[in-house]
Amino acid sequence: MEQNEQKKMLQELEGSDREIGRKMGWLVSTVAIGLAFFHLYVAGFGLPGIGSRTFLVVHLMLGIILAFLIFPIKKGLSQKTIPWYDLLLAAASLAMGIYLINRQTAEAIMSARPTAVDLIIGAIFVVIVIEATRRVVGLPLVIIAGVFIGYFFLGQFMPGDFYHNRGDFSRFVYEIVYRSNGIFGTPIYASAQFVFIFILFGAILESTGAGKMFIDLAIRGFGKFKGGPAKASVVASGMMGSISGSSTANAVTTGTFTIPLMKKVGFPPHVAGGIEVAASSSGQFLPPVMGAAAFIMVEFTG
Structure with missing residues:
Protein backbone atom coordinates (compact mmCIF):
# COMPACT_ATOMS: atom_id res chain seq x y z
CA MET A 1 0.00 0.00 0.00
CA GLY A 185 23.24 23.27 -28.66
CA THR A 186 25.27 22.69 -25.51
CA PRO A 187 22.42 21.61 -23.15
CA ILE A 188 21.14 18.85 -25.45
CA TYR A 189 24.71 17.70 -26.07
CA ALA A 190 25.34 17.41 -22.33
CA SER A 191 22.03 15.60 -21.91
CA ALA A 192 22.73 13.08 -24.68
CA GLN A 193 26.42 12.53 -24.01
CA PHE A 194 26.52 12.40 -20.21
CA VAL A 195 23.27 12.95 -18.34
CA PHE A 196 21.20 10.16 -19.88
CA ILE A 197 23.70 7.42 -18.99
CA PHE A 198 23.95 8.63 -15.40
CA ILE A 199 20.16 8.86 -15.05
CA LEU A 200 19.78 5.38 -16.55
CA PHE A 201 22.29 4.03 -14.06
CA GLY A 202 20.45 5.75 -11.20
CA ALA A 203 17.09 4.39 -12.36
CA ILE A 204 18.50 0.86 -12.35
CA LEU A 205 19.80 1.30 -8.82
CA GLU A 206 16.48 2.72 -7.62
CA SER A 207 14.44 -0.07 -9.23
CA THR A 208 16.65 -2.70 -7.60
CA GLY A 209 15.99 -1.32 -4.11
CA ALA A 210 19.19 0.65 -3.52
CA GLY A 211 17.17 3.81 -2.85
CA LYS A 212 15.21 2.29 0.02
CA MET A 213 18.46 0.96 1.47
CA PHE A 214 19.85 4.50 1.62
CA ILE A 215 16.74 5.77 3.41
CA ASP A 216 16.79 2.95 5.96
CA LEU A 217 20.51 3.47 6.56
CA ALA A 218 20.08 7.21 7.18
CA ILE A 219 17.18 6.72 9.59
CA ARG A 220 19.04 3.96 11.45
CA GLY A 221 22.17 6.09 11.76
CA PHE A 222 20.69 9.47 12.71
CA GLY A 223 17.14 8.82 13.90
CA LYS A 224 18.16 8.56 17.56
CA PHE A 225 19.76 12.03 17.73
CA LYS A 226 18.04 15.34 18.55
CA GLY A 227 16.29 16.47 15.41
CA GLY A 228 17.13 13.05 14.04
CA PRO A 229 14.49 12.91 11.27
CA ALA A 230 15.84 16.18 9.83
CA LYS A 231 19.39 14.85 9.89
CA ALA A 232 18.17 11.62 8.35
CA SER A 233 16.39 13.64 5.66
CA VAL A 234 19.61 15.42 4.69
CA VAL A 235 21.70 12.24 4.67
CA ALA A 236 19.07 10.16 2.87
CA SER A 237 18.53 12.86 0.22
CA GLY A 238 22.27 13.14 -0.26
CA MET A 239 22.68 9.41 -0.76
CA MET A 240 19.61 9.24 -2.99
CA GLY A 241 20.96 12.15 -5.00
CA SER A 242 24.14 10.18 -5.63
CA ILE A 243 22.14 7.70 -7.71
CA SER A 244 19.31 9.92 -9.00
CA GLY A 245 19.61 13.16 -10.96
CA SER A 246 16.00 14.16 -10.32
CA SER A 247 15.31 16.49 -7.40
CA THR A 248 11.59 15.76 -7.68
CA ALA A 249 12.04 12.00 -7.54
CA ASN A 250 14.46 12.46 -4.63
CA ALA A 251 11.97 14.55 -2.64
CA VAL A 252 9.15 12.08 -3.28
CA THR A 253 11.21 8.99 -2.50
CA THR A 254 12.84 10.20 0.71
CA GLY A 255 10.22 12.78 1.70
CA THR A 256 7.51 10.14 1.88
CA PHE A 257 9.25 8.87 5.01
CA THR A 258 11.21 11.83 6.40
CA ILE A 259 8.59 14.61 6.23
CA PRO A 260 5.99 12.72 8.35
CA LEU A 261 8.77 11.79 10.79
CA MET A 262 9.89 15.42 11.12
CA LYS A 263 6.30 16.58 11.70
CA LYS A 264 5.79 13.82 14.26
CA VAL A 265 8.70 15.03 16.43
CA GLY A 266 7.54 18.65 16.33
CA PHE A 267 8.88 20.28 13.14
CA PRO A 268 6.34 22.69 11.59
CA PRO A 269 5.05 21.35 8.24
CA HIS A 270 6.64 24.17 6.21
CA VAL A 271 10.00 23.62 7.91
CA ALA A 272 9.88 19.87 7.31
CA GLY A 273 9.03 20.42 3.65
CA GLY A 274 11.73 23.07 3.29
CA ILE A 275 14.42 20.82 4.77
CA GLU A 276 13.47 17.97 2.44
CA VAL A 277 13.33 20.16 -0.68
CA ALA A 278 16.68 21.82 0.10
CA ALA A 279 18.34 18.47 0.76
CA SER A 280 16.84 16.88 -2.36
CA SER A 281 17.83 19.81 -4.58
CA SER A 282 21.42 19.72 -3.30
CA GLY A 283 21.62 15.93 -3.41
CA GLN A 284 21.91 15.90 -7.20
CA PHE A 285 25.40 17.46 -6.88
CA LEU A 286 26.84 14.72 -4.67
CA PRO A 287 29.41 12.46 -6.36
CA PRO A 288 29.22 10.90 -8.86
CA VAL A 289 27.04 13.96 -9.71
CA MET A 290 23.82 12.83 -11.38
CA GLY A 291 22.23 16.27 -11.75
CA ALA A 292 21.72 17.49 -15.31
CA ALA A 293 22.33 21.09 -14.23
CA ALA A 294 25.90 20.26 -13.22
CA PHE A 295 26.76 18.80 -16.62
CA ILE A 296 25.20 21.75 -18.43
CA MET A 297 27.19 24.24 -16.31
CA VAL A 298 30.39 22.35 -17.02
CA GLU A 299 29.67 22.33 -20.76
CA PHE A 300 29.00 26.06 -20.81
CA THR A 301 32.02 27.04 -18.72
CA GLY A 302 34.46 24.44 -20.04
Missing part, protein backbone atom coordinates in the same frame (compact mmCIF):
# COMPACT_ATOMS: atom_id res chain seq x y z
CA GLU A 2 2.84 2.34 0.91
CA GLN A 3 4.57 1.68 -2.41
CA ASN A 4 1.35 2.37 -4.33
CA GLU A 5 0.91 5.73 -2.56
CA GLN A 6 4.54 6.62 -3.25
CA LYS A 7 4.10 5.72 -6.94
CA LYS A 8 0.97 7.85 -7.12
CA MET A 9 2.76 10.83 -5.56
CA LEU A 10 5.63 10.46 -8.00
CA GLN A 11 3.22 10.37 -10.94
CA GLU A 12 1.48 13.52 -9.76
CA LEU A 13 4.71 15.42 -9.26
CA GLU A 14 6.23 14.27 -12.52
CA GLY A 15 3.02 15.13 -14.38
CA SER A 16 2.01 11.71 -15.70
CA ASP A 17 -1.51 10.56 -14.82
CA ARG A 18 -2.01 7.95 -17.52
CA GLU A 19 -2.78 4.36 -16.74
CA ILE A 20 -1.65 2.90 -20.05
CA GLY A 21 -3.02 -0.48 -21.09
CA ARG A 22 -0.95 -3.44 -22.17
CA LYS A 23 -0.80 -2.63 -25.90
CA MET A 24 0.18 0.99 -25.40
CA GLY A 25 2.45 -0.08 -22.57
CA TRP A 26 4.37 -2.24 -25.03
CA LEU A 27 4.71 0.76 -27.35
CA VAL A 28 6.05 3.03 -24.60
CA SER A 29 8.37 0.30 -23.30
CA THR A 30 9.73 -0.38 -26.78
CA VAL A 31 10.57 3.29 -27.36
CA ALA A 32 12.12 3.66 -23.88
CA ILE A 33 14.19 0.47 -24.17
CA GLY A 34 15.29 1.48 -27.66
CA LEU A 35 16.41 4.87 -26.34
CA ALA A 36 18.33 3.21 -23.49
CA PHE A 37 20.10 0.69 -25.72
CA PHE A 38 20.93 3.40 -28.27
CA HIS A 39 22.73 5.44 -25.61
CA LEU A 40 24.45 2.37 -24.19
CA TYR A 41 25.72 1.54 -27.69
CA VAL A 42 27.04 5.07 -28.21
CA ALA A 43 28.62 5.10 -24.74
CA GLY A 44 30.37 1.80 -25.46
CA PHE A 45 31.33 2.13 -29.12
CA GLY A 46 31.23 5.86 -29.87
CA LEU A 47 29.71 7.38 -32.99
CA PRO A 48 31.14 5.43 -35.96
CA GLY A 49 28.74 5.77 -38.86
CA ILE A 50 26.29 7.83 -36.82
CA GLY A 51 27.64 11.34 -36.50
CA SER A 52 27.20 13.71 -33.57
CA ARG A 53 24.30 15.60 -35.16
CA THR A 54 22.36 12.40 -35.83
CA PHE A 55 23.06 11.30 -32.27
CA LEU A 56 21.51 14.50 -30.88
CA VAL A 57 18.49 14.32 -33.18
CA VAL A 58 17.75 10.70 -32.24
CA HIS A 59 18.17 11.49 -28.54
CA LEU A 60 15.74 14.40 -28.67
CA MET A 61 13.32 12.74 -31.09
CA LEU A 62 12.83 9.63 -28.95
CA GLY A 63 12.61 11.76 -25.81
CA ILE A 64 9.84 13.88 -27.34
CA ILE A 65 7.99 10.76 -28.50
CA LEU A 66 8.06 9.43 -24.93
CA ALA A 67 6.86 12.79 -23.61
CA PHE A 68 3.75 12.67 -25.81
CA LEU A 69 3.10 9.01 -25.02
CA ILE A 70 3.48 9.36 -21.25
CA PHE A 71 2.39 12.87 -20.29
CA PRO A 72 -1.21 13.99 -20.96
CA ILE A 73 -2.02 17.34 -22.53
CA LYS A 74 -3.11 18.65 -19.13
CA LYS A 75 -1.74 17.73 -15.71
CA GLY A 76 -4.27 15.94 -13.56
CA LEU A 77 -6.13 14.64 -16.62
CA SER A 78 -6.59 10.95 -15.89
CA GLN A 79 -6.53 8.84 -19.05
CA LYS A 80 -6.83 5.09 -19.53
CA THR A 81 -5.12 5.11 -22.89
CA ILE A 82 -3.11 7.35 -25.22
CA PRO A 83 -5.47 9.59 -27.26
CA TRP A 84 -5.20 9.80 -31.03
CA TYR A 85 -3.79 13.33 -31.06
CA ASP A 86 -0.83 12.31 -28.88
CA LEU A 87 -0.15 9.34 -31.14
CA LEU A 88 -0.26 11.76 -34.07
CA LEU A 89 2.18 14.12 -32.34
CA ALA A 90 4.52 11.20 -31.59
CA ALA A 91 4.39 10.09 -35.23
CA ALA A 92 5.01 13.66 -36.40
CA SER A 93 8.02 13.91 -34.07
CA LEU A 94 9.42 10.71 -35.57
CA ALA A 95 8.87 11.96 -39.13
CA MET A 96 10.50 15.33 -38.42
CA GLY A 97 13.44 13.67 -36.70
CA ILE A 98 14.04 11.54 -39.81
CA TYR A 99 13.70 14.65 -41.99
CA LEU A 100 16.27 16.58 -39.93
CA ILE A 101 18.73 13.68 -40.10
CA ASN A 102 18.37 13.41 -43.88
CA ARG A 103 18.66 17.17 -44.43
CA GLN A 104 21.67 17.87 -42.20
CA THR A 105 24.17 17.67 -45.11
CA ALA A 106 21.89 19.09 -47.81
CA GLU A 107 23.37 21.90 -49.89
CA ALA A 108 20.59 24.31 -48.89
CA ILE A 109 21.32 23.75 -45.21
CA MET A 110 25.10 23.84 -45.54
CA SER A 111 24.93 27.10 -47.50
CA ALA A 112 22.49 28.72 -45.02
CA ARG A 113 19.72 28.94 -47.62
CA PRO A 114 16.96 26.68 -46.24
CA THR A 115 14.04 25.94 -48.53
CA ALA A 116 10.42 26.79 -47.73
CA VAL A 117 9.83 23.17 -46.69
CA ASP A 118 12.86 23.32 -44.37
CA LEU A 119 11.46 26.43 -42.72
CA ILE A 120 7.97 24.98 -42.30
CA ILE A 121 9.27 21.71 -40.83
CA GLY A 122 11.67 23.64 -38.60
CA ALA A 123 8.94 25.93 -37.28
CA ILE A 124 6.63 22.99 -36.51
CA PHE A 125 9.53 21.24 -34.79
CA VAL A 126 10.10 24.27 -32.54
CA VAL A 127 6.41 24.24 -31.55
CA ILE A 128 6.53 20.50 -30.81
CA VAL A 129 9.62 20.90 -28.62
CA ILE A 130 7.93 23.72 -26.69
CA GLU A 131 4.76 21.64 -26.19
CA ALA A 132 6.76 18.63 -24.97
CA THR A 133 8.60 20.95 -22.56
CA ARG A 134 5.31 22.31 -21.24
CA ARG A 135 3.98 18.84 -20.55
CA VAL A 136 7.08 17.55 -18.79
CA VAL A 137 8.53 20.62 -17.02
CA GLY A 138 5.61 23.03 -16.86
CA LEU A 139 4.60 26.49 -18.05
CA PRO A 140 7.38 28.63 -16.44
CA LEU A 141 10.12 27.32 -18.74
CA VAL A 142 7.85 27.80 -21.76
CA ILE A 143 7.21 31.41 -20.72
CA ILE A 144 10.97 32.03 -20.43
CA ALA A 145 11.52 30.57 -23.91
CA GLY A 146 8.63 32.66 -25.24
CA VAL A 147 10.16 35.85 -23.83
CA PHE A 148 13.47 35.23 -25.60
CA ILE A 149 11.74 34.25 -28.85
CA GLY A 150 9.77 37.47 -28.64
CA TYR A 151 12.99 39.40 -28.04
CA PHE A 152 14.47 37.92 -31.22
CA PHE A 153 11.59 39.27 -33.33
CA LEU A 154 11.00 42.54 -31.44
CA GLY A 155 14.61 43.59 -30.89
CA GLN A 156 14.28 46.49 -33.34
CA PHE A 157 11.83 48.13 -30.95
CA MET A 158 14.07 47.73 -27.88
CA PRO A 159 16.06 50.67 -26.48
CA GLY A 160 19.81 51.05 -26.03
CA ASP A 161 21.99 47.94 -25.88
CA PHE A 162 18.95 45.70 -26.24
CA TYR A 163 18.35 46.89 -29.79
CA HIS A 164 18.98 44.57 -32.74
CA ASN A 165 17.50 44.18 -36.21
CA ARG A 166 18.00 40.46 -36.82
CA GLY A 167 14.39 39.36 -36.27
CA ASP A 168 13.92 37.45 -39.49
CA PHE A 169 11.76 34.30 -39.53
CA SER A 170 14.07 32.42 -41.89
CA ARG A 171 17.12 33.20 -39.79
CA PHE A 172 15.32 32.28 -36.58
CA VAL A 173 14.31 28.81 -37.80
CA TYR A 174 17.71 28.17 -39.37
CA GLU A 175 19.65 29.16 -36.24
CA ILE A 176 17.35 27.36 -33.80
CA VAL A 177 16.83 24.09 -35.70
CA TYR A 178 19.55 23.59 -38.30
CA ARG A 179 22.61 24.92 -36.49
CA SER A 180 24.21 24.27 -33.10
CA ASN A 181 23.13 27.56 -31.52
CA GLY A 182 19.59 26.59 -30.59
CA ILE A 183 17.80 23.34 -29.83
CA PHE A 184 20.82 21.20 -30.70
